[in-house]
């Protein structure tokens with residue numbers, strides 16, 4: 001399926017110069033939503049995964065549907081101050097601005113095999129920081145999975161250079 005034509009691009013959002021890839025148009029369409037979950041379920045079934053770890057907020061939509069489809073646990077990584085229990089945190093640079101993310105200290109047990117998911121990888125700062133949180137909890141990071149990779153921004157290459165497996169459904173050149 002040509003998923004790219006179902007993605008809405010919004011120029012200059014949230015700031016001038018950013019071409020925003022709006023994936024709500026993939027999720028509000030039952031055919032594309034189902035296609036994505038089926039595709040990823042086939043890729044990750046029988047891999048011995050324990051949990052899906054997903055990044056706030058759009059990663060939750062993908063991550064929770066995939067966790068349910070694969071009969072796995074779901075772990076949220078959230079922006080600072082949102083998780084109620086004890087957390088560990090990481091601060092990182094974004095394509096636009098800076099952010100801090102957190103995970104509950106007991107969300108991943110030692111050696112649990114996890115898949116990290118988010119909607120999109122740009123500079124890779126968010127995914128790097130998230131991978132680091134998984135590793136701090138001694139989780140075994142099987143792969144980092146995205147719907148969209150923007151390879152020109154170098155994030156996926158950085159993750160691979162750091163020794164992580166990376167998979168994205170679509171690789172889009174910035175126009």
Ligand code: AMP
Pocket residue numbers: 018019020021022055056057058093094095118119120121122123124125126127155
């Ligand atoms: P980065 O840390 O630069 O890889 O940015 C990834 C995170 O920011 C993901 O959670 C995306 O949802 C969001 N993001 C960054 N750039 C874009 C973009 N051009 N379009 C849509 N989402 C973006």
